[in-house]
Amino acid sequence: DAKTTQPNSMESNEEEPVHLPCNHSTISGTDYIHWYRQLPSQGPEYVIHGLTSNVNNRMASLAIAEDRKSSTLILHRATLRDAAVYYCILRLNNNDMRFGAGTRLTVKP
Amino acid sequence: DTGVSQNPRHKITKRGQNVTFRCDPISEHNRLYWYRQTLGQGPEFLTYFQNEAQLEKSRLLSDRFSAERPKGSFSTLEIQRTEQGDSAMYLCASSLGESGGRQETQYFGPGTRLLVL
Numbered sequence: 001d002a003k004t005t006q007p008n009s010m011e012s013n014e015e016e017p018v019h020l021p022c023n024h025s026t027i028s029g030t031d032y033i034h035w036y037r038q039l040p041s042q043g044p045e046y047v048i049h050g051l052t053s054n055v056n057n058r059m060a061s062l063a064i065a066e067d068r069k070s071s072t073l074i075l076h077r078a079t080l081r082d083a084a085v086y087y088c089i090l091r092l093n094n095n096d097m098r099f100g101a102g103t104r105l106t107v108k109p
Numbered sequence: 110d111t112g113v114s115q116n117p118r119h120k121i122t123k124r125g126q127n128v129t130f131r132c133d134p135i136s137e138h139n140r141l142y143w144y145r146q147t148l149g150q151g152p153e154f155l156t157y158f159q160n161e162a163q164l165e166k167s168r169l170l171s172d173r174f175s176a177e178r179p180k181g182s183f184s185t186l187e188i189q190r191t192e193q194g195d196s197a198m199y200l201c202a203s204s205l206g207e208s209g210g211r212q213e214t215q216y217f218g219p220g221t222r223l224l225v226l
Binding site: 044 | 113149150151152153154200202211212214215216217218219220
């Protein structure tokens, strides 16, 4: 199975941008890159996904490297409510998601 | 609230007892997933239903685990003869899946936290 590598933890200051990296060097051509986040005591929630092109939505932006071996989730202005574990996931052509340990984001006021 | 709901939210049981958890997905969603999450780890896939059919099971789903989704609506996950190693958060998710599922968004419930003493 294709795997992702993320830093265990990152810190950010409130109202500053945050760049969360993810390496996926074994990605195949049909794998979508998904990001979910999990706030304390909650189930994961969808953030964004993409295949080749950069993507933007109301929550975040996803920058995908040209060779697709890495991607970066960008939170443009971190708030205290963005403190969570962020998971980078490769969606294979099947129906389950393989989560890693994710990156724990701490936002400092 | 029309999100995914799970009951109970917390369950404490003694080793050897049977437990059953319920998941109510978003009403029009045809796919339903069960995951298990232990402390400090990401969720691990257990099983998946499309409508009432259970289409995939992880090797993590031992013989003591059984899941059902009668009539393609709510689902139950039963653990028989619980062991201390079963202590975890059990998460349910649902989706309105397209063929292949690579772009689908899964909507998660709040989870049921199980503690086996």
